Amino acid sequence: MKPILTTASVLAITFGLAACATTASSTDAENAALIEQQSGWTAQASSGVSSSSSDTYPATAEGAAAFIASAETTMTELLERAARIQWTRATNITFDTMWLEAKVNAEVTETQVRLANEAARFNDVQVPADVRRKLNLLKLAIVLPAPTRAGAATELADITTRLDSTYATGKFNFKGRTLTLDEANVLIAESRDPAETKALYEGWRTVSPVMKADYARMVEIANEGSRDLGFADTGALWRSGYDMAPDAFAAETDRLWAQVKPFYENLHCYVRARLNEKYGDAVQPATGPIRADLLGNMWSQQWGNIYDVVAPKTGGASSYDLTNLLTSSGYDATKMVKTGEGFYTSLGLAGLPQTFWERSQITRPRDREVVCHASAWDIDNLDDIRIKMCTQVNGDDFYTVHHELGHNYYQRAYTGQPILFRNGANDGFHEAIGDFVGLSALTPTYLNQIGLLKTTPGADEDIPFLLKMALDKIAFLPFGLMVDRWRWDVFSGKTTPDQYNAAWTADMLKYQGLVPPGPRPADAFDPGAKYHVPGNTPYTRYFLAHIYQFQFQRAACKQAGWTGPLHRCSVYGNTEVGQRFNAMLEMGQSRPWPEAMQAFTGETGNDASAIADYFAPLNTWLTEQNRGKPCGWSST
Numbered sequence: 001m002k003p004i005l006t007t008a009s010v011l012a013i014t015f016g017l018a019a020c021a022t023t024a025s026s027t028d029a030e031n032a033a034l035i036e037q038q039s040g041w042t043a044q045a046s047s048g049v050s051s052s053s054s055d056t057y058p059a060t061a062e063g064a065a066a067f068i069a070s071a072e073t074t075m076t077e078l079l080e081r082a083a084r085i086q087w088t089r090a091t092n093i094t095f096d097t098m099w100l101e102a103k104v105n106a107e108v109t110e111t112q113v114r115l116a117n118e119a120a121r122f123n124d125v126q127v128p129a130d131v132r133r134k135l136n137l138l139k140l141a142i143v144l145p146a147p148t149r150a151g152a153a154t155e156l157a158d159i160t161t162r163l164d165s166t167y168a169t170g171k172f173n174f175k176g177r178t179l180t181l182d183e184a185n186v187l188i189a190e191s192r193d194p195a196e197t198k199a200l201y202e203g204w205r206t207v208s209p210v211m212k213a214d215y216a217r218m219v220e221i222a223n224e225g226s227r228d229l230g231f232a233d234t235g236a237l238w239r240s241g242y243d244m245a246p247d248a249f250a251a252e253t254d255r256l257w258a259q260v261k262p263f264y265e266n267l268h269c270y271v272r273a274r275l276n277e278k279y280g281d282a283v284q285p286a287t288g289p290i291r292a293d294l295l296g297n298m299w300s301q302q303w304g305n306i307y308d309v310v311a312p313k314t315g316g317a318s319s320y321d322l323t324n325l326l327t328s329s330g331y332d333a334t335k336m337v338k339t340g341e342g343f344y345t346s347l348g349l350a351g352l353p354q355t356f357w358e359r360s361q362i363t364r365p366r367d368r369e370v371v372c373h374a375s376a377w378d379i380d381n382l383d384d385i386r387i388k389m390c391t392q393v394n395g396d397d398f399y400t401v402h403h404e405l406g407h408n409y410y411q412r413a414y415t416g417q418p419i420l421f422r423n424g425a426n427d428g429f430h431e432a433i434g435d436f437v438g439l440s441a442l443t444p445t446y447l448n449q450i451g452l453l454k455t456t457p458g459a460d461e462d463i464p465f466l467l468k469m470a471l472d473k474i475a476f477l478p479f480g481l482m483v484d485r486w487r488w489d490v491f492s493g494k495t496t497p498d499q500y501n502a503a504w505t506a507d508m509l510k511y512q513g514l515v516p517p518g519p520r521p522a523d524a525f526d527p528g529a530k531y532h533v534p535g536n537t538p539y540t541r542y543f544l545a546h547i548y549q550f551q552f553q554r555a556a557c558k559q560a561g562w563t564g565p566l567h568r569c570s571v572y573g574n575t576e577v578g579q580r581f582n583a584m585l586e587m588g589q590s591r592p593w594p595e596a597m598q599a600f601t602g603e604t605g606n607d608a609s610a611i612a613d614y615f616a617p618l619n620t621w622l623t624e625q626n627r628g629k630p631c632g633w634s635s636t
Contacts, residue, residue: 057118061131064122068134071115072419076381079419082108083379090388091361093369113153116142120229130590134420137589140241144218144234144536145225152221159218163211163534170207174199181298189296189305194283198517201293208528209521215528216497218536219490235491238484238538242426243592250488252606253481253540256547257511259608260477263615266622267474268513269631271295271303274310289633292514299530300514301479303471310471316464318457320444322395325452333363333391339450340401343437344409347571347578352408353383364390374400376407381422382415402441406434414588423589425596428544433585435549436556442469446570456568466567466618473546474615478511480543485511486527487539501526513633548597550610555601556581566614 057067082104089097119138127135144160146153171178179187181204188200222234231237232246239246268290275284275294284291296305303310311317326336337360345351359379364372372390374397379386385408391397410433414422424430440446444461447453486507489495495503501524508514520526527533556577557569571577584600594604612619 057121059121059125061125061127064125064127064131064135067118067122068131068420071119071138072134074111074115076419078108078111080380083377087377087379087386087388090371090375091365091368093371112138112141113146116145116229117148123230133590134418136240137420139229140237142225142229143238143538144222145229145237147221147224147228149224152224156218156221156225159214159221160536162214163218163528163536166207166211167528167531167534170204172203172206174203179203185298188293188298192278192309194279194291194294194517197293201298201517204298205520205524205526205529208525208534209523211528211534212497212500212523212525215500215525215534223491233491233493235484235488238540239488243594253543256543256606256608257477257481260474260547260611263612263619264474264477265513265631266619266626267470268633269626269629270622271306271310271471273626273629278309287630289509289513289515291517292508292512293517295475295514299479300508300512301476303475304468307468307471310467312463312467315460318461318464320447320453320457322398322442322447322452323393325447326393326395326398329452331393333389333393333397336391336393336398336401337362337387337405339398340405340441342450343402343441343446343572344405344578346573346575347581348575349409349578349582352385352405355383356385356387356408359384360386361388362391374404376404376411378408378411378422381419383412385412399438399441403434403438406437409433410585413582413585414590416586417588417590421588421590425584425587425589425591425593426544427538427541428548429593429596431541431545432548432552435545436552439549439553440570440572443568443570445568446572449570449572462565462567462617463621466615469567470615470618474611477543477546478513480539480546482507482511483527483530483532483539487533509633544606547606547608547611550614551597551601551603551607554610554613555603565617566610567617 057063057070085097085100085104089101116139119135122135144156146156171180172184173179174184174187179200184200184204188197191197191200219234226232226234226237229237231240236246239249242249242252244252272284272290273286275290276286278284279294284294290300292300294306295303297303331339341352361370364370370390371388374387374389377386377388378384387401387404387408389397389400389404391401407430410424410430411422424433444453444456444465448456486495486504489503490500501520504527505516505520508516516526531537532539553569554566556571556574557566559577559580560569560571560574562569562571580600584596587596587599597606598604
């Protein structure tokens, strides 16, 4: 579970050229460091409408159709050229490849901003539905739109460069050492000393206070650009990408959270009790919120690193270790990818093209610097699909391979669509596709099907399996929601700069039931310590992906005729599931996402009840463990 934006995957937001690995955590610092030289392009070029556009494309239905045809021709050529340059830089980092990428990124951004402003000219023109959808997608493609006034784009570019650079180069002192984020992440995951975890948590957050003034100014400029495109503010622009009104989308995410919150509260209650047992009341009280630094993750967004602390007191160990199974069975990196391909071909999908194996980066080269963060690429919007990984033979990368190939199969499936529709049904879909396949890939059922496990463990191992999954999948949900909730309030003006940190801490308490390990300084800017905030990556996509993957799993297992526990279901080898799966993938972004959802699941809405179905045995077990305990973080 890893997604973060590299330069290539910034374009994935808009036109699906590359897609990142599965979560929103992981190697943030690595990626930020690599893109800091290019980060100025996020709003870099002139955003004015070309002087002749109103003559060439008059504000009529015919003019709009002609404009879209021209825009798609322009973007098809430009995005392939950009992808080839970006791939070259990501797989061979030199001064020259970074220079080339910076140039093409600026050209892409200039073109996108210009096309978005031209598309806005047709806001009040009656046009066919497909043309309207394409016009809207052109406007929604830009995360931080520059306003049209002179100098605004340059100022915004300078600010985003500083924000990225500050994060990428952030270091702090710890026990006489100067730590990078990567080093601190390892220590906070492994440490069980609360004084150490507190120092690490607070130390990393010393890098972000300097960002606050720049961030506030960036919000002002981006809001101005969003209003130029017809949106109330930048948060409204982001929320408009889900085939519903911005306020309706916010209400929908509230509804989804209400579906899963009781289960999260049950997990929170159990984890808090085990932390209290380990550390005592002075460190972690038995009631109220959890101290955030004790959860094994710099942002407390996933808790799997502390499984050793919270494992069931009896029967907490698994009878097998996936990494050991892979190594003892003679797997290498290529065999891992071949196995992942085999999952998709077992569903009836075509094998990967020969060029995939010739052009992908599957392992780390020894002769040059590369970006190791896993990502999936669609170079030419046709059949030149690739992955870029530094694959290790372990359980984590086994999951990641299955996830990344989900992006590739999605990319290839929608190549028959016009360029503006070659993307996921919404930004949550692209992440959820690979996560759904990953759910099958981690089951002992699948490991038995492909010969890694000789026998499938019994039901006595269900609770350890589900608890490990929940510590990452369920613990992430409130964090996946709160990051953008904080930003939406910032963009709307509800949260002013002097309230930035207090609002962030309040949202931690409200959604996650967490508190920092100690009082925060008056100048704190804790949101800036999470890459996606200074890096301006919309985050609700990850919340949605964590909902969709279970909805996909339940529907697929029902189609497969599976009658056992949902968490043991693997759809490996089921071509009926594969046909419906591919029908959804082929739609790309051509239709509103509920239609894509219906094509595969038969449902037309979001439904988080599949999470309850998947984790039902664990929820029952947690309820028993929590009996007599005061759950909820407002307890005193």
